[in-house]
Amino acid sequence: MVKSKNLTIIFTIFLIIGVIHGLLSYSFSNFVTWLLIGLWLIFTLKIFVNIKRHREFNSPHNTAFFVILPLFVGIFYSIWGYYTGVLGDNLLGGLYFSFWSLIFALPYILFGSYSLYRCFKKYSxxxxxxxxxxxxxxxxxxxxxxxxxxxxxxxxxxxxxxxSLLDLNLLLLLIATILIVIVFGFTNTRSSLPALTRDYIANRTKTINSLTAPKTQRQRVRTTRVTNPTPSTRATTHTTRSRVQSSRTTPTSRKQTSRMKTSKTTQVTRVKPTSKIQNLNSFKPRGSYLSLEDFKCIFCFKLPKIPEDRGRGVVVCPKCRYPSHADEFKDWMRTSNLCSRCSAPIPSNFRRNPKIISVKNYVIIYKQFLKKN
Ligand SMILES: [Zn+2]
Ligand SMILES: [Zn+2]
Known part of the structure; x- marks a missing residue:
């Protein structure tokens, strides 16, 4: 993350350079130019953080800030090329294109066009x-x-x-925009993100597994699966353990659950909802803005609900914190050791003993988050 303190420092440095250069050359445009370079750096840092986060979570949405502003920056800095006191000499014959345009404007003309393209093809x-x-x-x-x-x-x-000369950057943007609208806008071939079907997930995991997981580890996972004679008993031990785990988050319910553990209640009442949920943020899916979509199960794409899902429990990925139904999560963990959404390796102790919370509590949690938004 870019700390706002560092950004203030960057801004101040360029402000000082701008004042000095502006006063020495007695030119207001020199002052503004340095200020603009500072702002450009800050914006670029922010863009890099945003790109990184999007890569990480393959997010199907973005904020207007990161979609609209690159285009605006590209256009504005292209035009400022005529007024800049720094690097403004024209390099070409028939069109205007300077080092200023190359460094400060062209990257955003390209990135802005790419954002425009993604509005049609990727983002929902x-x-x-x-x-x-x-x-x-x-x-x-x-x-x-x-x-x-x-x-x-x-x-x-x-x-x-x-x-005066036509600006090469603006000409490029004009052509790019027209092409994007014609090719991706009017032709109705919208293919957004690949649907997260089980096949897609399985294929992706297979690829990732073959790239990352060492052979011995994969064999080990398989043998535990084969040598396990009765999967049903294993599933029960899982829920027993996870029950203890879930009660750990809520000290008030510990007594209740441990009493239930001895009395061997049915699965329906096992995952006991609690009135107070601690560490709310440890259930917050990683993403800049949360919508209802972010709280849907990553396997069946349904929102965990009461009473339909009573007793099933919810597990959130320790890395991306996207939810899945506990039973589906365990199913998936039999064939893969990676999160099906973010592909992060799930620690083996979490695989054996996932932290399950009740659906009722999860409903309370996501309602809280959506209220905050
Ligand atoms: Zn599900
Ligand atoms: Zn994940």
């Missing part, structure tokens, strides 16, 4: 604060705004100064 929803808007709608509005803006800018600019 873009968040404005907590309000979700369909990504395709954003795609159309954004493309139209870009086209209108660039054309208006050119018409206004060239009607005033006839001898």
């Amino acid at each position: 929803v873009i968040y404005f604060g907590t309000k979700a808007v369909k990504a395709k709608t954003i795609g159309y509005i954004l493309s139209l705004s870009v086209l209108i803006f660039i054309l208006t800018y050119w018409i206004m600019f060239y009607s005033v100064i006839e001898s």
Whole structure:
């Protein structure tokens, strides 16, 4: 994560350079230019953090900040190329393109176009604060705004100064936007994220397993599976253990559950809901904005509910904290040691003894998170 303290330091440094250079050269545009370089650095750092997080969680949505702003930055810094006091000399003949355009504007022209493409092809929803808007709608509005803006800018600019050159970056963006809208916008071939079917998950895990897991470990997993004669008894020991585990989070219920353990109650009453849930954040799926989608089981894609799922229990992945029904989680753990959503290796003690919480508690938890949003 980028600490806001570091960002303030970066900003201050460039502010000081800007003031000094601006005063020495007696030029306001030099001052603004340095300030803009500072802001560019800060924004770039933020973008890198966002990209990293998206790679990690293969997120199907993003915030408006990271979708719209790159385009805006690309356009603005392209235009500033005409006014910059630094690196502004033109490199080409017929078009305007300087080192300034190359370093500060072109990356965002490209990244902005890529964001636009992802509005049509990858994202399902873009968040404005907590309000979700369909990504395709954003795609159309954004493309139209870009086209209108660039054309208006050119018409206004060239009607005033006839001898000036067309900006290469803006020309590229104009072409890219038109192409993206025609190819991905109007043709109705939307294929978003691959659906998380069991086949898809299994294939993906197979690939990852063959890449990461050492041979001995895989064999070991298989042998435990084979030598285990009665899977049903194993499942019961699991639930017994996990019951103890779940009670660990709630000291008040410990007595109750241990008493139940001896009296061998049915599975329906086993995972006992508790009134107070501790460590709420340890159940929060990792993602910038949470929607109801984030609390659906990663295997059956259904939202854990009461009374339908009573007694099934919920397990969240220790890494990405996305939920799954406890029984489906255990099933999956028989064939894989990786989380089916984030592909993180699940520690062997967690596989044997997953931390199960009751569906009723999980319902309380996700309602809390959605209320906060
Ligand atoms: Zn499920
Ligand atoms: Zn996970």
